[in-house]
Amino acid sequence: MGDVKQAIQNGNTVLGIELGSTRIKAVLIDEEHKVIAAGSHDWENSYIDNVWTYSIDEVWSGLQDSYQKMKEDVKQQYGVTINKIGSIGFSAMMHGYMAFGQDEQLLVPFRTWRNNITEEASTKLTELFQYNIPQRWSIAHLYQAILNKEEHVDDVQFITTLAGYVHWKLTGKKVLGVGEASGVFPIDLETKSFNQRMIQQFNQLNEASQLSWQLEDILPEVLVAGEEAGILSDEGAKLLDVTGDLTGGNPLCPPEGDAGTGMVATNSVAQRTGNVSAGTSAFAMVVLEKDLSKVHPEIDLVTTPSGSLVAMAHSNNCTSDLNAWVGLFEEFSQQVGMELDKNKLFEMLFAKALEGDADAGGLLSFGYLSGEHMTHFEEGRPLFVRSSESNFNLANFMRTHLYTSFGAMKIGMDILTKEEGVQLDEVLGHGGIFKTEGVAQKMLAAAFDVPVSVMETAGEGGAWGIALLGSYMINKEQDETLEEYLNEKVFADEVVKTISPDKTDVAGYEQFIERYKEGLQIERAAVDYLPQN
Template sequence: MNDVKNAIQNGKTVLGIELGSTRIKAVLVGEDHTAIASGSHDWENSYVDNMWTYSIDEVWKGLQDSYQKMANDVKQKHGITLKKIGAIGFSAMMHGYMVFDKDEQLLVPFRTWRNNITEQASTELTKHFTYNIPQRWSIAHLYQAILNQEDHIHNIQFQTTLAGYVHWKLTGKKVLGVGEASGVFPIDLDTKSYNQKMIDQFNEMIAPQNAPWKLEDILPEVLVAGENAGTLTEEGVKLLDVTGELEAGIPLCPPEGDAGTGMVATNSVAKRTGNVSAGTSAFAMVVMEKDLSKVHPEIDLVTTPSGNLVAMAHSNNCTSDLNAWVGLFEEFTQAIGFDVDKNKLFETLFEKALQGDADGGGLLSYGYLSGEHMTHFEEGRPLFTRTSESNFNLANFMRTHLYTSFGAMKIGMDILTKEEGVKLNEVLGHGGIFKTEGVAQSILASAFNVPVSVMETAGEGGAWGIALLGSYMINKEDNETLEDYLSGKIFAEQAVKTVSPDSKDVEGFEQFMERYKNGLTIERAAVDNLR
């Protein structure tokens, strides 16, 4: 305990904060890289004027609350007021659209990754670059706003992401980590910066608009893991710590996206490794040994925080509808006079799923709370359906909802493994869905037909991942790569639990996926006719 206390007093800690879709989490790690304090703030996106968004006030309120809870945790556990920190890192959900004018004012409300409103831009850019530009990417949002002839375009001075925005306000530095930047605009793997040829192409495309800026002038600078990305300013302290106890001058690592921090948190930054992050959305990431043979609209190409190529199969929807059903069961237990712990409820229902039929008993659901680009839906309608012959019981009901949580992502992953022949040794899972031991792990192993491992730190997630990137920045040795740092100093003693695929369940998941694909016409009818 004294070692921890000394580390806190002497600023030998690192703070990671991640702004996720439903929670802002702050994690303070000690010299052994384990969490010594944490704090979190729950928040939800709002649907305003047909746009998924979070207000700027919510961003700062949530950051301050999560930081204060973490600082209070330090004081409660160790009797110390937190003043010094060795390094800080910020991470957030990737992509989206945040543009600012010369007075640093937000020109339009923050448009999150969840908005499937850029299909025209995505299609045209993909064709022009011969490189997949998903709808979520920041450049697709920018180009769509240009195509829409939105008034604010001529006033843009700076474009960034949510993580980049927070970092900028706390340090004055307009920068992004390369992993985060790879979801803004395509990256040149040699220079570890934006692809200059494509920037020139984009500037030519928009020349008729006579915008008073060139693309390279409004984008943040790109940094790789390990580089110094500025220091916390006096103004930044006031934005983060409302008590003013924290000292300015703390170095910050490059801000990263949740994809990059997920890779770090699961030690999945080396080639032939993969990881799945599953929460509100789900994405599978595979660090590639070579380029794909052709452009696949379903596959994003991003990078690790070090700038190595990653293929990502991303789905907009994962656990939201599943969580809503568990909430319904919670209401029922309360209605009949039982007060069941929420974690116990999840655990019971998840474990019940393993007793279901291999194919889910003929049931079908789509947890499409929002649109789903992987299956070409601009809007979502959560849907559960069955035939009169299906085996409708609780085990199959829960199994089906777990299956469908990975359904859209599975379509993308099949492109990598079945069409492109990508080889994987194992996949590491992290996110809340993996908290019930062995359940979602088994489901995912069946979906991908590959061993799935979960580390004991799986629940720490991206906030811990960005803290590790901060640690790497201040503690790395000369020429020590991120891969070596993580493998040698973070994960060498890490406890790992691995589940191998069961052939019967693999076959069952494939049968479910046939039903899933065939039933998309039902989802289409719901989207088109239920308003």
């Protein structure tokens, strides 16, 4: 404890903060990369004027609350107050649209990754660039606003992501890490910056050529892992720590997206490795050995924080509907006078799923709380459906909801493994769904037919991942790559638990996914005939 206390007092710590979909988490790590304190703040997106958003006030109050709770954790454990930090890193959910005008004010409410409102722009840009531009990407949001002739477009001075925004306000630097930037606009893998040919193609579009700005003038600068991305200003320090205890002058690493920090937190930045982040949304990321043979609308191409090409199969929906069902069981347990701890309830219900039939008994559900681009739904309608012949019991019910959490992502992964022949040695899972040991891990191994590993540190997630990037920036040796740093200095002694796919489960999941694909027409009917409100 003495060493940790000394490290905090000397500022030999790293702070990582990630703004996720449902939680803002701050972690402080020591020189051994261990989490020594943490704080979190729960929040939820709002659906306002047909747009999924978070308010700017919520961003700052949530950041301040998570930082304050981490700071209180330090005080309680070690009896010291944080004044300085070795380095700081910010991460957030990728993509989306934050556009700022001349007075540095937000021109329209923050449009998150969750919005499926840019189909026209996405289609046209994919065709123009011959490169997949998903609806979530910042450039799709910008171009859709242009196509819609939105009033604010001509006033745009700068666009960025949520992580980029927070970083900018704390340092004055308009920068992004290359992994985060790869979800804004395509990256040139040689220069590790935005693709200049595509920028010129965009500028020459009829609609864009009439504007007062050129695309290159409103995009952030792109940096790779290990580069210094600015210094915490005195104003920024006060914005983060409202008590004024934190001083300015702390270096910041490039702000990254949750995809990149997930790769780092699971040591999945090398080729032939992959990781699955499963929470509100789910995405599988595979570091590629070569380019894909053609454009696939279902597959995003992004990069690791050091700039290697990554194929990403992303689904907008994962655990939200599953969590809602567990909430229903919690309500029932309270009704019958059995107060069950929520974590214990999850463990019980997840464990029950292991008793289910391999194909989940013929049951089917779609946890589409919002639209799902992977299966081409602009809106979502969560539903559960069964036939009169289905084997309807609790085990199959829970297994179905675990299976369907990975359903849309599985469709994307099949494109990589079955059509493109991408080879995978293992996948590392992280996120809340993997907290109950061995259950979701076994289901994912069945879905992907590949060994799935979970690390003891996987629960730390993206906040820890961005803290590791902050540590790499200040502690790396000359010419030491991110892969080397993670392998030799962070994960060398990591305890990893691996589950290999069970042949019966793999066959059962294949039956389930065929039912899932056929059942999409039921989901389509629900979207068409059930009003949103």
